[in-house]
Amino acid sequence: MIHHIDATVVESDEIYPGTFVTWYQGPELTHGATPGQFAMVQPRPGFDPMLPRAFSYYRFRERDGERQFALLYQIVGEVTGLMAAQQPGEITRMTGPLGHGFSVNAGAGNLLLVGGGVGIAPLVALADEQIEKGHSLVLCFGARRADGVFPAELLPSEVEYAVATEDGAVGREGLVTDLFADYLPWADQTLSCGPTPMFRSMAEVVRRDGMRRAVQILMETEMACGLGICYGCAVFSKKGVRLCCKDGPRFDLLDVY
Numbered sequence: 001m002i003h004h005i006d007a008t009v010v011e012s013d014e015i016y017p018g019t020f021v022t023w024y025q026g027p028e029l030t031h032g033a034t035p036g037q038f039a040m041v042q043p044r045p046g047f048d049p050m051l052p053r054a055f056s057y058y059r060f061r062e063r064d065g066e067r068q069f070a071l072l073y074q075i076v077g078e079v080t081g082l083m084a085a086q087q088p089g090e091i092t093r094m095t096g097p098l099g100h101g102f103s104v105n106a107g108a109g110n111l112l113l114v115g116g117g118v119g120i121a122p123l124v125a126l127a128d129e130q131i132e133k134g135h136s137l138v139l140c141f142g143a144r145r146a147d148g149v150f151p152a153e154l155l156p157s158e159v160e161y162a163v164a165t166e167d168g169a170v171g172r173e174g175l176v177t178d179l180f181a182d183y184l185p186w187a188d189q190t191l192s193c194g195p196t197p198m199f200r201s202m203a204e205v206v207r208r209d210g211m212r213r214a215v216q217i218l219m220e221t222e223m224a225c226g227l228g229i230c231y232g233c234a235v236f237s238k239k240g241v242r243l244c245c246k247d248g249p250r251f252d253l254l255d256v257y
């Protein structure tokens with residue numbers, strides 16, 4: 001069930017340079033929420049900014065007898081700027097949980113997660129969930145430089161974490177898709193979130209592999225309503241036009257790229 005509610009800011013932190021995590025109290029927004037689903041966020045009452053923005057659930061926790069959730073973001077515009085400036089106790093209007101989250105195949109024991117930039121957010125939620133269920137997990141993450149690398153200590157210790165940076169300062173020198181190619185034969189299933197160029201390269205790797213392995217991706221197409229009303233988030237998939245907010249944001253990589 002979708003809820004429109006006022007969530008209360010609990011705490012905020014800059015977890016690595018330029019990347020923020022805000023925890024919220026708004027238990028209805030966590031009811032039935034699964035990794036890969038998202039909430040539409042409107043940090044100020046009224047119509048300024050006019051449109052809410054979409055954010056994936058990053059983490060869930062129990063605190064003071066309540067279920068809380070966190071969003072992870074970089075400041076790229078008005079809404080993310082407002083989110084980072086909010087103080088504990090302030091209110092944010094949200095709608096969620098929305099969309100279809102990741103779907104892990106029955107019998108998939110080895111899970112490969114591939115992320116870039118803020119695409120790490122839903123992958124952390126997924127890692128938390130799947131480690132609890134006893135799966136083996138490798139998380140590949142790519143960043144331009146060392147200061148853009150998601151900190152290993154924030155992941156469950158059971159996750160094998162593989163990093164690529166473009167300048168080689170941390171992990172392998174190169175792109176996250178190089179790591180993806182190495183781990184692909186090990187994986188029973190791959191689940192991914194990140195920028196469009198990353199998805200394009202992943203599709204090339206999968207085609208080269210010849211086995212046409214299924215890779216699930218979460219797309220972050222710009223959205224205006226998040227509810228299937230405005231048709232602003234169309235995805236031109238090989239199966240026809242789909243709405244990212246309503247039919248996705250989960251898609252099969254090779255259906256789109």
Ligand SMILES: Cc1cc2nc3c(=O)[nH]c(=O)nc-3n(C[C@H](O)[C@H](O)[C@H](O)COP(=O)(O)OP(=O)(O)OC[C@H]3O[C@@H](n4cnc5c(N)ncnc54)[C@H](O)[C@@H]3O)c2cc1C
Nearest residue numbers: 053054055056072073074077078079080118121220221222
């Ligand atoms: C399903 C979904 C989940 C998302 N999850 C997260 C998340 O967990 N963390 C996070 O930081 N962001 C996430 N995003 C992206 C986030 O919604 C946008 O970046 C949002 O526009 C930020 O709002 P703003 O007002 O700060 O910036 P805006 O002023 O809206 O945008 C700043 C700039 O980014 C461009 N832009 C806006 N949206 C997108 C987009 N989707 N892709 C590429 N460029 C865009 C704009 O054209 C503009 O140039 C998600 C998007 C979707 C659709």
Ligand code: FES
Nearest residue numbers: 226228230231245
């Ligand atoms: S964002 Fe309006 S239809 Fe998808």
